[in-house]
Each structure stands twice: as C-alpha cells, then as structure tokens.
Amino acid sequence: MIIEMEVIQLKKLFGILCCSSVLLLASCSNDEKTSESKTSEPDVSIETIKINEENELTIVPLYTQYQQYLNASLETTDAEENKQNFKKYVLDYIGEVGEEEKIDTSILKTDFSLKPTPHKQQLLKQLDTLINQHDEIKEIIASTYADSNQILPKEKGTVFIAPYNPEFFYDSEPLKGVAGAAYKDAFILFLDTDFDKGVLAYTTAHEYHHLIVQNHPGFRLKTILDSVIIEGKADTFADQIVKDVTPPWNVEIDEATMEHIASRVNDYETTYTDFAVGNYQKDMPRWSNYILGRDVLHDYLTAHPELSIPEWTFKEDHELLEKYKYRDVMELEN
Numbered sequence: 001m002i003i004e005m006e007v008i009q010l011k012k013l014f015g016i017l018c019c020s021s022v023l024l025l026a027s028c029s030n031d032e033k034t035s036e037s038k039t040s041e042p043d044v045s046i047e048t049i050k051i052n053e054e055n056e057l058t059i060v061p062l063y064t065q066y067q068q069y070l071n072a073s074l075e076t077t078d079a080e081e082n083k084q085n086f087k088k089y090v091l092d093y094i095g096e097v098g099e100e101e102k103i104d105t106s107i108l109k110t111d112f113s114l115k116p117t118p119h120k121q122q123l124l125k126q127l128d129t130l131i132n133q134h135d136e137i138k139e140i141i142a143s144t145y146a147d148s149n150q151i152l153p154k155e156k157g158t159v160f161i162a163p164y165n166p167e168f169f170y171d172s173e174p175l176k177g178v179a180g181a182a183y184k185d186a187f188i189l190f191l192d193t194d195f196d197k198g199v200l201a202y203t204t205a206h207e208y209h210h211l212i213v214q215n216h217p218g219f220r221l222k223t224i225l226d227s228v229i230i231e232g233k234a235d236t237f238a239d240q241i242v243k244d245v246t247p248p249w250n251v252e253i254d255e256a257t258m259e260h261i262a263s264r265v266n267d268y269e270t271t272y273t274d275f276a277v278g279n280y281q282k283d284m285p286r287w288s289n290y291i292l293g294r295d296v297l298h299d300y301l302t303a304h305p306e307l308s309i310p311e312w313t314f315k316e317d318h319e320l321l322e323k324y325k326y327r328d329v330m331e332l333e334n
Helices: 063-073 079-101 120-151 166-172 197-214 224-241 255-263 272-277 288-303 309-313 317-321
Strands: 006-009 020-025 035-040 047-050 056-061 156-163 178-183 186-191
Touching (some): 056 079, 056 120, 079 156, 156 197, 186 197
Parallel strands (some): 056 156
16 A cells, blocks of 8 residues: 555646536426526546655546536537537546646547436436545545556556446446546546445556556557457456455356357457457357456466566567467467
C-alpha cells in the first residue's frame, strides 16, 4: 500500500459549475411522466492524487456534466437537440480535460456508452446515488491505482467516471454494475448505482494494466490474438493486485471448449464480436478472448513462476504461446 497519498484539489479554468434551476419536466414516453422538479448540480470536481514524488493520478467525475446535459434536455423530445446537448456538456468537456491534461481523448469520446439517452429520469436518479457514493468510489479507484502504480509505474494517468448508460441496463447485472475501457493515457469507468466494490477495484487494476501496455513502443491491437493476450495479461495483473475477487468474465470452461475457442483465433471466420460478446451458433461463449487469455497466461506462468510482473507484461505473444497446450490448433501468423 502507498504510505502517503496527498489529494490536491485542482482549480480548472473550465471547472465545475454549481447552480440550481427549476425545470418543467415534459415527456411523451410512458416511463417519463410530466412533473415539476428542482435539480441541483453536485459539488464534485477534478482531483489530482499524488501517488509519490514522480507519479500522479487525475480523477475526473462527470456527474456535473451529465446533470448539465439533463437540465438542458429534460424539456425536449427532439433527438438531435438531445444529442447536441450531450456533445456540448459531456463530450466537449472531456475534450477540454484532455487539452488541460495533454492527453488525446478523441477515441475515448467515441465509446459506445458515451451517448445521450431517452431514459432521462432514470439517469437523474442514478446520478443522485452516485454523487452520494463518490467519496467511496474515489477511494477505491485511488487506492487500487496506487497499488498498481507501485508495481508498474506510470508518471501520469487520468480516470473518468461516468454513470452507467441506462440503454445498456441488461448488461449491468452480469457485469456487476461496472464497465471500463482504456485509451492509452486515460480510462473511463461506467458505474451503476449497485456496483460491486470488489469488481470496481479489479476493473481499475485491469484497465491500469492496459494503460501500461498501450504506452509500450511495441504495442499493437490488430488481431483477435492481440486482444486475447492483452486481456489475459490485464486479468493476470488484476488477480495479483486485488485479492479474493473474481470478475464476472472469469468463468469455468471445460478443456474441449477451451480448445475450440483456441482453434477460432485468427481463423478469419470468427470475429472480435464473436469472441467478446459470444456466438452460440459458432459455439463461442461470451468473453472468449478473456477466457482464453487467462488460460494462456496461467499456462505460461505455471511453467515460469520466477518471472516478475514487469517481465511477463512485456513478453511477446510468440514467447507466451511457444509451449501453450492448444497452440497447434491456433491460426497463427508466421
């Protein structure tokens, strides 16, 4: 654990606005009844956490930006206006943070979860709960990030926190209320109100490892095999940082299914979506890239227990697969 962690409030030029406004809520949808509501924007702001003398983490909660978007959109039923409000208050703000922190957020802003929703009242309720939970959320992220940083140092990192998009409510329970995505110098966490604390810590460590790998000169993510190895490494790292937590995607698979998954790597008939989401017509379970990646790393590290985390983190794919038990059924590039 980090012995000393100093939290410094940053006063951003484009900082958080706190205000109240009375809105007449109107909607034609069945799940949004017309009512009068008073909403106030939360007093949360960007914070930079000093990990040690050299490394730091910037945490960017997006609660205020989402609430500003909703305050501007609750009275409209126009989809294009809703979209433009989301861009103005959420996406453009992410871009401003990127400029301030000197990181490229252009790809992050295209994340499929970062979009407006017709379920505005539901999102408002989520925000209220997440705001009340923010101190605990921040502590889990900061503590896990610091533990990860001790093993694989990174000078500067940025973590965005957003509410789980109600459009994808069907996936919240399987993922235990936590989703994440990494983009080189930053990652974003999407949280539902009933998020699992252990899975939040695990996902933070997992995404942190992605940041480390993506900043390595030899990084590439062009094939399904690349995805398999990257996810396997991230999970193996998270297993060692966050103890006694099993992520939702870590499921038991019999040997025949594992061999079948391996045989589908780079066969040009099985897509990344088949591996990540699953395709039962092809007998591909969901999270196949995670499942196979964990197995590859487990097999390799069982044979090489002396390797440190930094040593195996930057091992090339061919080294990890050299004696893998299902290597012969994989479609590997020469």
